[in-house]
Amino acid sequence: xxxxxxxxxxxxVGDMVMAQALFARLRQRSPQAAIDVLAPGxxxxxxxxxxEVRAGIELPAGHGQLGLGLRRxxxxxxxxxxxxxxxxxxxxxxxxxVPYFAGIPRRTGxxxxxxxxxxxxxxxxxxxxxxxxxQQFLALAEEGxxxxxxxxxxxxxxxxxxxxxxxxxxxxxxxxxxxVALMPGAEYGPAKRxxxxxxxxxxxxxxxxxxxxxxxGSAKERELGAAIAGDRAGIHNLCGRTQLVDVxxxxxxxxxxxxxxxxxMHVAAAVGTRLVAIYGSSSPQMTPPLSPQARxxxxxxxxxxCFERTCPLGHLNCLRQITVEQVLDALAKD
Numbered sequence: 001x002x003x004x005x006x007x008x009x010x011x012x013v014g015d016m017v018m019a020q021a022l023f024a025r026l027r028q029r030s031p032q033a034a035i036d037v038l039a040p041g042x043x044x045x046x047x048x049x050x051x052e053v054r055a056g057i058e059l060p061a062g063h064g065q066l067g068l069g070l071r072r073x074x075x076x077x078x079x080x081x082x083x084x085x086x087x088x089x090x091x092x093x094x095x096x097x098v099p100y101f102a103g104i105p106r107r108t109g110x111x112x113x114x115x116x117x118x119x120x121x122x123x124x125x126x127x128x129x130x131x132x133x134x135q136q137f138l139a140l141a142e143e144g145x146x147x148x149x150x151x152x153x154x155x156x157x158x159x160x161x162x163x164x165x166x167x168x169x170x171x172x173x174x175x176x177x178x179x180v181a182l183m184p185g186a187e188y189g190p191a192k193r194x195x196x197x198x199x200x201x202x203x204x205x206x207x208x209x210x211x212x213x214x215x216x217g218s219a220k221e222r223e224l225g226a227a228i229a230g231d232r233a234g235i236h237n238l239c240g241r242t243q244l245v246d247v248x249x250x251x252x253x254x255x256x257x258x259x260x261x262x263x264x265m266h267v268a269a270a271v272g273t274r275l276v277a278i279y280g281s282s283s284p285q286m287t288p289p290l291s292p293q294a295r296x297x298x299x300x301x302x303x304x305x306c307f308e309r310t311c312p313l314g315h316l317n318c319l320r321q322i323t324v325e326q327v328l329d330a331l332a333k334d
Contacts, residue, residue, distance in 0.1 A: 003030050004081065006057075006104060008088040008095050009039035009047075012187070013244075013263025014287065016043045017270050018134040019089060020155040021290075023052035025141040026087075036081070038074075038098055045245040046267075049157040059098070066094050075101025087140050088119065108140055133287055154290050155270040159252030167246055171238060177212040180331070181251055181268070183259035184228060185221040185239075189309025191281035192260050194319050200228045201324045202258065207234040214238055214254065216247055216264060256331055265289055276330045280319035281306050295330040297322050 005026055010016055016039065023035050034054040037047050047056035059074065061067035075098040086099030088109035096118040099107045108121040115122065123140065129149055130136045138150045168175050184199045186192035203213045212234045215225040219240030229237040242250065247264065251257060252271040259265040259275065261282045268275050269291035277289045279298040283305040288296065298304075304318040311318075 002082050002084060003033040004083050005030075005033055005035050006078070006081070006083045006086045006099060006102070007035060007037045008059075008086065008090065008098065009037045009043060010089050011040060013043070013046070014266035015089070015133060015263075016046050017155050017157065017263070017266035018287075018290070019137050020050050020052065020157075020270070021134050021153045022087070022089075022137040022141055023050060024153065025138055025150075027052045029141060033084070036083075042244065045243065045248070046157065048245075049159070049248060051158065068094075068097070071097040072101045074098050075103075078102040085121075089137060089140070093118065110136075110140075131285060134290065152288070152290055154292075155266070156272075157248055157267065157270040159249050159271050161249070161253065163246075163249050164253045167242075167250060171236065171241060173214070173236060174212050174234075177210065177234070178255040179212050179214050179253070180206050181214045181216050181254040181257040181259075181273070182228065183216050183257065183262060183264040183268070184224055185217040185264075186260040186262040187220075188262075188282075191306070191308050191311050191316065191319075192262065192279075194260055194278045194280070194322065195316070196224055196227050198320075198322075198324055198327075199258075200230070202327055203228055203235045204232065205324060205328060207232065211255070212236065214250060216242070216250065258327055258331070261287060269294055274331075276327055278319065278322055278327070280304065280316070281308050281311070283307075295333060297326060297330060 036055045037053055038057045038059050041058045044056040047053045079102050083104045085106040086104040088096045091112045093113045093115055096115050100118040106121050107119045109119045110125040111122040130139055135149050139146045206213050215228050215237045217239035221239040225237035225239035229235040251268045251273050256274040257268045259277055261279050265277050269289040275294040277296050284296045284298050299318055301318050
């Protein structure tokens with residue numbers, strides 16, 4: 001049997017970026033082992049930019065979909081790979097099914113949601129000792145329960161600067177002006193989104209500083225991007241006009257970025273972009289941007305972090321009270 005490892009990856013962009021720390025630790029522990037990652041199709045471009053990963057394997061089940069027959073077929077198809085271990089990062093029962101059907105002898109994950117049997121190397125999750133998501137991932141690379149929190153490593157996605165000229169031409173971007181990327185979306189909900197009016201004001205102030213603004217996001221943020229950009233010169237609404245692989249390279253080419261606590265925040269951190277990260281209902285103690293180039297704006301109000309999708313008090317003060325001037329000041333810091 002080989003020493004190869006199958007990792008069942010997470011379902012969110014930011015978590016997939018943070019999972020690179022686990023892949024790096026596994027390679028450090030077993031340099032001869034190949035690491036394959038079972039993950040949603042959207043994440044394959046991210047995995048392709050991680051040198052630790054041999055292959056991304058698509059799991060075409062929708063979010064929240066059981067897909068029992070599909071998971072059985074994929075698991076049986078993977079039996080010939082003869083993996084020595086599977087590490088399951090999501091906490092659901094269904095996420096452990098493919099390694100079970102693949103007959104992988106050691107199946108590692110946290111003890112939750114009745115996963116006895118489908119996983120046979122169950123670990124307790126000590127959130128006091130492992131407060132951040134990336135530390136929880138890293139701990140699964142060790143033998144048995146950890147006794148101290150592992151240090152926070154820095155993820156590093158490979159960017160391809162050779163693609164930038166073609167992207168600039170395709171998207172109508174000015175290659176001569178320094179760019180600031182704005183990422184105003186957050187899939188989790190509006191309680192993580194700095195208000196669009198403040199993003200719009202920030203964009204205008206940046207253009208006055210002779211910078212161009214790239215508003216990045218998925219097709220779901222197209223209208224949000226349009227509201228921020230308006231018809232103002234120098235502000236480009238790229239939401240829905242790029243693939244994830246394009247965003248990786250654009251963020252690496254940008255001089256700086258301003259973002260909510262979102263998946264693209266972690267992408268920007270992983271390519272080394274200077275970054276201002278704005279937190280509201282979530283906590284930078286749990287999902288910080290892992291980069292020395294990041295500046296965090298968080299007000300520490302008595303009602304936050306609440307981890308709600310929408311503000312339960314209706315005022316969103318944790319975000320509204322972060323001013324454009326504060327963001328510009330953070331951008332100006334070295």
